[in-house]
Structures are given as structure tokens and as C-alpha cells.
Amino acid sequence: DPSSRAEDTAPTRLEAVRGDITRQSVDVIVNAANSSLLGGGGVDGAIHRAGGPEILAECRELRAGALREGLPTGDAVATTAGRLPARWVVHTVGPVYAVRTDRRPLLESAYRRSIEVSAGLGARSIAFPAVSAGVYGWPPDDSARLAVTAVRAALAAGPSSVELVRFVLFSDEMHELFAAELSRP
Numbered sequence: 724d725p726s727s728r729a730e731d732t733a734p735t736r737l738e739a740v741r742g743d744i745t746r747q748s749v750d751v752i753v754n755a756a757n758s759s760l761l762g763g764g765g766v767d768g769a770i771h772r773a774g775g776p777e778i779l780a781e782c783r784e785l786r787a788g789a790l791r792e793g794l795p796t797g798d799a800v801a802t803t804a805g806r807l808p809a810r811w812v813v814h815t816v817g818p819v820y821a822v823r824t825d826r827r828p829l830l831e832s833a834y835r836r837s838i839e840v841s842a843g844l845g846a847r848s849i850a851f852p853a854v855s856a857g858v859y860g861w862p863p864d865d866s867a868r869l870a871v872t873a874v875r876a877a878l879a880a881g882p883s884s885v886e887l888v889r890f891v892l893f894s895d896e897m898h899e900l901f902a903a904e905l906s907r908p
């Protein structure tokens with residue numbers, strides 16, 4: 724019927740907030756993980772600390788099974804969110820920033836695959852950190868531009884369960900960059 728069709732095609736809301744991603748009450752929080760999936764610093768460390776050992780246990784199971792070689796850069800995989808308010812953690816691996824090679828397609832892929840995996844779970848709300856913008860060295864302004872462009876492109880690929888994408892930035896500077904990018908038409 725026409726009303727449900729209108730719902731299917733309602734545009735996904737995009738927003739940027741300053742905060743701690745582990746505190747977000749959304750269906751999915753995305754983790755800027757590394758290929759090992761066995762934990763790291765930054766947002767990864769914060770997610771495992773706040774979510775408890777269940778998340779790492781499921782990561783270890785993935786490594787023992789389908790992801791024996793680790794999670795490839797640019798890909799994404801879901802686990803439980805343990806005791807976090809979110810329902811799932813979607814782990815993705817962004818590229819390490821490099822001056823001499825263009826790794827933007829891999830970072831775009833990390834955002835796109837995170838949305839695809841989340842949509843596959845039927846998630847309606849997703850929170851993203853600034854993937855690769857910490858230890859992996861991505862320049863802040865390009866990080867914001869690329870994240871917003873990649874998420875918009877992934878959502879434009881077709882209707883999905885996703886109603887809200889929230890970028891959760893840890894600093895005022897990053898928050899301002901993402902908010903500015905989102906305010907562009």
C-alpha cells in the first residue's frame with residue numbers, strides 16, 4: 724500500500740554529535756577495529772572495555788572459523804554488543820593513511836560494508852566513529868568529507884532498514900568538521 728511504500732523510501736537522517744560511541748542507544752555501533760579483531764586502542768579499546776568480554780569471545784570465534792586470516796581492510800562483520808546499549812557491534816577495518824597511495828576506496832568500502840552488514844541485520848540506527856582518523860592517521864578534514872560522501876552513496880544504493888546514521892565524534896574539532904560536511908547540500 725502507498726503508505727508503507729512512502730516509509731520504505733523515506734530518506735535516512737544523518738547527524739553528527741560529539742560524544743562517546745559506547746554510550747549510544749542505537750541498534751549498531753561501528754568499531755574502527757584492526758584486521759586481527761583481537762582488540763586495540765582508541766575506539767576499539769573503549770568498546771571492548773565498556774561492552775565486556777562477550778564481544779572479544781565472539782571475535783575469537785570468528786577468527787577460528789570464517790575469518791582465519793583476519794578481517795580484510797575495507798570489510799565489516801557483526802558481533803554481539805555485550806553489555807553496551809547497542810544491539811550489535813559492526814567491526815570494520817579502515818586503511819592506514821598513506822601519502823603515496825590512494826587508499827580512499829578502502830575507507831569508502833569500510834563505511835559501505837558497515838552499512839550493508841547493518842542493513843542485513845535489519846538495523847534501523849547506526850553510529851559511526853571517524854574510521855581511520857585516530858591511530859591510522861587519516862587527515863581530519865578528508866576523513867569527514869569521505870565519511871559523509873561514502874555513507875550517502877551507500878544509502879543511495881537502495882532502500883533499506885536504516886533510518887538514522889549518527890556520526891559520533893570524540894573531539895570538538897572533528898564534530899565541527901562532520902557537522903559542516905553534513906550541512907552541505
Ligand code: ADP
Binds near residue numbers: 765769854855861891
Ligand atoms: P583508527 O585505528 O581507525 O584510526 P582510532 O580508534 O585510533 O581508530 O580512532 C578513530 C577515531 O575515533 C578518532 O577520531 C578517535 O579520536 C575516536 N575515538 C576514540 N575513542 C572514541 C569513543 N569512545 N567514541 C567515539 N570516538 C572515539
